[in-house]
Amino acid sequence: MKIAFFDAFAGAAGDMFLGALVDAGWPAGELGFELAKLPLDNYKMKVEKVTRGPIAATHVHFEIGEEHHHRNLAAITGIIEASSLAPAVRDRAIAMFRDLAVAEARAHGSTIDEVHFHEVGAVDSILDIVGAAAGLEWLDAGQIVVAPMNTGGGTVRTQHGKIPVPGMATLNVLEAANAPVFSSTDRAELLTPTGALVLTHAATGYGRLPAMQVSASGYGAGSRDTDPPNVLRLVIGKTESRPDADVVTVIETNLDDVSPEVVAYALERLLAAGALDAYATPIQMKKGRPATMVSAIARPDDADHLAAVLFAETSTLGVRIHETHRRKLPRDSLIVTTEWGDVRVKLSFLDGRRHDAAPEYDDCARLAREHGIPLRSIMGSARARALSQTSDR
Helix, strand or coil, X not given: CEEEEEECEXXXXXXXXHHHHHHCCCCHHHHHHHHCCCCXXXXXXEEEEEEECCEEEEEEEEEECCCCCCEEHHHHXXXXXXXXXXXXXXXXXXXXXXHHHHHHHHHHCCCCCCCEECHHHCHHHHHHHHHHHHHHHHHCCCEEEECCEECECCEEEECCEEEECCCHHHHHHHHHHCCCEECCCCCCECECHHHHHHHHHHCCEECCCCCCEXXXXXXXXXXXXXXXXXXXXXXXXXXXXXXCEEEEEEEEEEEXXXXXHHHHHHHHHHHHCCCCEEEEEEEECHHHCEEEEEEEEECHHHHHHHXXXXXXXXXXXXXXXXXXXXXXXXXXXXXXXXXCEEEEEEEEEECCEEEEEEECHHHHHHHHHHHCCCHHHHHHHHHHHHHHHCCCC
C-alpha cells in the first residue's frame, strides 16, 4: 500500500503543499494542466527551486492580475463547477471550500451563504486548493499521516483587522478535524487557513512518521525565510497491507494504594466499556513498594473513554497512552458438538496452515458444571473435534 507523511514542523500553506508534491515527483506540467481546466486566465504559475535555511525546496506561486476577490461560497463553487476538472478533483475542492465556509461563518457569526471569503477567495487561493485536490489524486495514497502542525503564534493583520494566531477560521478547521497542533513561536503565523484545510482533508490519520519503505520525499517552500526553515516536508513510501496487522492503543497506569478487588472490578469495567483486552501485572515501584500495573488494549478511538474508566474506578492521578503495532494470526470460528453439548471454538492459522483451536471457556465451564465433568475433559474433547473438522487454508 502506498503511504504518505506530511510533516508540518514549520507550519503549512497552500503554496507549500503544492511545492511539496512537485518536489516529491508530481510533474509541474501536470499541475499546470489541471489548473488550466478552471475558467480563470488572469494568473501565471511559477515553479522555482529555492533554499530555505539549509534545505533545498520547490516554491510554487502565482502572479495574479488585478481582481476583486471578495467571493462567497456560491461564486467559488460556480467557478469550480464550470471547469473541466475530473469529478473526483472537482468534488474534493468543493468539499474543502464548503468546510472552510463553515469555519469562516462560525468565526464571524455569519452563515455559509452569507460569508465572503477575503484572502481565501482570491484567485491564488482557489488555485492552491484546486491544485491540492488534483495533487492528492496524483498522490493516490491509501494512507496519509499528518504530523502535529506548527501553528506559530502572536498576531497577524488581515482584511478583518488584527487577529490572534492561529486565526479563528484556522482554529475552527483544526477543531472540526480533531487535528493535533503545537506552537514553536509567538512571532509569526506559520499555519494558514488554506494550509490547515488541505492537510486535514488529506489526512487519514495523525501522528509520527509511520513504518514504510521510502520511495520519494519532497520539500515545499513558503515565501519567507524563517527558523525553522519555512518548508513542508512530504515523505512517500510503501508498506505491506496485511489483514493480520493493525494499530492499537495501550492505556496503562500504576496503582499502589488500591485493593485487589478494586483492580478486578476495574478490569471488568474496561472490558465492558470496549477494551479489546485488559489485564493486571504485579510490579515493584520506588522504595520497594509492591504495586499493580493495570493495562488495557483498545481501538485508538476508544482511548479517551477507557482512560476515563480508569480515572473513575481507581485512585490513579494519571494514565499513559501510546500506540503500538499488533500482528494477529488469521482466525475463524465454529461450533462443535461434544457428547455433553455444543461448544464454540476459535481457530487460528499460521502461513495458511491450521495452527490451533481454542474452545470457549464459558461454554465448557457451563457444561462441566451441568454434567459434573472435569473442565479439561470437555475442553480437550472440543479442541480435538474442531481440529478434526477443519483443514488448512
